[in-house]
Amino acid sequence: xxxxxxxNLIRRLRFDHGEMTQQELADKxxxxxxxxxxxxxxxxxxxxxxxxxxxxxxxxxVEAVFQPPD
Amino acid sequence: xxxxxxxxxxxxxxxxxxxxxxxYVGSIFVWGRMPPRLLGHIGAVLVPxxxxxxxxxxxxxxxxxxxxxxxxxxxxxxxxxxxxxxxTGWLLLGLVALILGTTLGQTGAVPVYVLTLLLFxxxxxxxxxxxxxxxxxxxxREAKDER
Numbered sequence: 001x002x003x004x005x006x007x008n009l010i011r012r013l014r015f016d017h018g019e020m021t022q023q024e025l026a027d028k029x030x031x032x033x034x035x036x037x038x039x040x041x042x043x044x045x046x047x048x049x050x051x052x053x054x055x056x057x058x059x060x061x062v063e064a065v066f067q068p069p070d
Numbered sequence: 071x072x073x074x075x076x077x078x079x080x081x082x083x084x085x086x087x088x089x090x091x092x093x094y095v096g097s098i099f100v101w102g103r104m105p106p107r108l109l110g111h112i113g114a115v116l117v118p119x120x121x122x123x124x125x126x127x128x129x130x131x132x133x134x135x136x137x138x139x140x141x142x143x144x145x146x147x148x149x150x151x152x153x154x155x156x157x158t159g160w161l162l163l164g165l166v167a168l169i170l171g172t173t174l175g176q177t178g179a180v181p182v183y184v185l186t187l188l189l190f191x192x193x194x195x196x197x198x199x200x201x202x203x204x205x206x207x208x209x210x211r212e213a214k215d216e217r
Contacts, residue, residue, distance in 0.1 A: 031141040032072045034209070038143060047142050 008066045011040045013058045029053040074144040076128045078151075078205040083121060085199045147208045155201030159192045166192070 014020040022036040029050060038044035039054075046054070046066075055062045071079075166188060170180060 030138055031143070032138065034072060035141050035143045044143050044146075050142060 005042070005069050006045050006066050007042055008039060010036070010054065010065060013060070013065060017058060025054070025057060028057045071128070072144060073129070073139040074148055074205060075209050078202040080125050080128070081198060081202040082206075085195070085202070087118075087121065089195070147205055150208060151201045151204035154204040155197040158200045159197030162196055163188065163192050 010025070014022070014025060022033045022040075026033040026036045030053070031050065035044065035046075039046060051062050051066055055065045058065065170178075174180065
């Protein structure tokens with residue numbers, strides 16, 4: 001959606017956390033499942049608030065979920 | 071399908087129904103008489119009723135109780151779509167003004183109501199459907215049903 005190209009490890013983290021579904025993650029962070037799909041496909045760069053909420057669900061720091069471009 | 075997508079589909083459906091209605095009424099001016107009835111009295115009641123029922127079903131069905139109606143990404147999509155719709159509307163308006171200016175010349179005149187019709191026509195029949203299509207296009211680019 002924008003040209004920042006920030007990659008993420010959401011899919012891997014979901015599977016590492018008891019194969020959490022996209023819907024479960026979406027419900028926990030307060031977004032729609034489509035947003036999680038777009039995030040995992042690197043088609044959407046989340047707001048800072050959403051990035052923190054996702055990281056909090058997985059119990060890691062934001063940098064462990066989202067990697068900025070080199 | 072979230073609320074933004076449902077709204078876009080409903081906007082497109084409303085636009086198509088309006089266009090059909092306008093074409094039906096417009097044909098009276100072209101042919102000079104009433105065109106043959108397509109629906110009949112019962113159909114004229116049932117079709118809009120079916121559309122409203124479908125709209126209610128679409129808007130009340132949710133995948134999850136915790137899922138929000140829309141989120142930050144939907145807002146970005148709506149903003150982009152509105153921008154595309156408005157830009158297209160203004161471009162079309164400029165194009166129409168240019169065509170009118172070149173065909174009528176500097177001394178030519180256009181009735182005042184034409185401008186009103188143009189403004190409403192461009193924004194309701196061009197900008198809004200384009201906004202709806204742009205919304206659906208942006209959703210259509212995402213990955214499908216992954217778990």
